[in-house]
Amino acid sequence: MDTRPTSTSALLLFSGGQDSATCLAWALSRYDRVETVGFDYGQRHHVEMQARLDVRAAMAAAFPDWATRLGEDHVVDIAGYGAIAESALTADRAIEMAADGLPTTFVPGRNLVFLTIASALAYRRGHGAMVGGMCETDFSGYPDCRRATIDAMQQTLSLGLATDITIETPLMWLDKAQSWALTHELGGDILVEIIRKRSHSCYRGDRSELHDWGYGCGTCPACELRAAGWQHWRSGDGA
Template sequence: MKTKNADRPAIKPVDAGALVLLSGGQDSATCLAWALGRYRVVETLGFDYGQRHRVELDARERVRAWWADRPEGGALGADHRLPVPAFGEIGDTAMTAEVEIEMAANGLPTTFVPGRNLAFLVFAGALALRRGLSVVVGGMCQTDAAGYPDCRWETIKAQADALSLGIDPSLSVATPLMFRSKAETWALAQELGGDDLVSMIVEDTHTCYRGDREHRHPWGYGCGDCPACHERARGWATWQESR
């Protein structure tokens, strides 16, 4: 099976359907816009895994509602949400428990949830098969400063191959942000939906690991101090400087 990267996103036939992993954050909201311009029908999937920033589950509803009210959102199909509580039971991380956000002894940030993206792709592949969808779209990005191993191109490609072998040979995985910086992701949103889409991402999506919806910045809401906020803010500033 072939995975699609950001530089050469193969466009599937018009009768193809896609399942977008929609967390409610900037990246997944941009991926949804990307998919809506390419596929006949686009369904969305979110996961409740006991994340501390559960406000992202509300954010994904706002993102979908925004598209539902626009002509360009005509391809938007059903939404799905799956509970995956086992991540919190396996072991504490800064994403699922009151653990300090810092670098762990293994060289990875404590926000790393081992196997999260791999498991998400398995669930997404199984759901896509049942829904008659041939493409799973995810916002994994190996240029992210966090350096999560389950966001790397090699990891996603290997999992995509496994899905093809174990679920359906016609199933593919698209990662339109894989080789894009956060600044380039902002630029892609502008290209896909103009100022309206960028404004929606700023106001309605959520990235902050601490779930802060009180502090408003030019790039959106967040504590401004966690790695996710730093990455989003840095990308925004770089993009603004390049415009």
């Protein structure tokens, strides 16, 4: 993680959640130019779309050196995909385990679609790397978050574009406590506060109450994971 990248610029898949916000800071600390891309895929709650803008603005204001590296933001409308890949994130369904053993929050093929579209943008914008917040440690069982999936996509996209493209996943082997620790390592208390208050992870889109770990309903799987990671890190056991 300490080695310098071979590419001087990167495109970050940026949802506005804790993981991608942490990855934005990670990328800005490594690359000379970082652009972001978000996807409007018909998600029920558009809170995260505003969170994306808030996180970008807050990081640029707090870290002038990062501000000079932060490039354009792109938003891609793929609502049609969200309609066919129906889940509890895109339709009025209960958040629970489905018969296939996956949570109903799983959006089939989401990362595969995101990476494919992002690769076209990266190709056009001249980025040799893409960065994503996929994580196999705290991943709720989503199969498209596994590093094996990302490796396969990296090979496929490089072949399909006839150019080498790297997919960086700095959180792949970190749990949420370690992600909070990385946030502090990258930007101290200031960055922790930005991600705590500005990013959004709650599946229910709830920003009515600010908890120690950030905004959220406090009961959905995303909130529980984020809260547990915060508590573990703050206890000193997750460093």
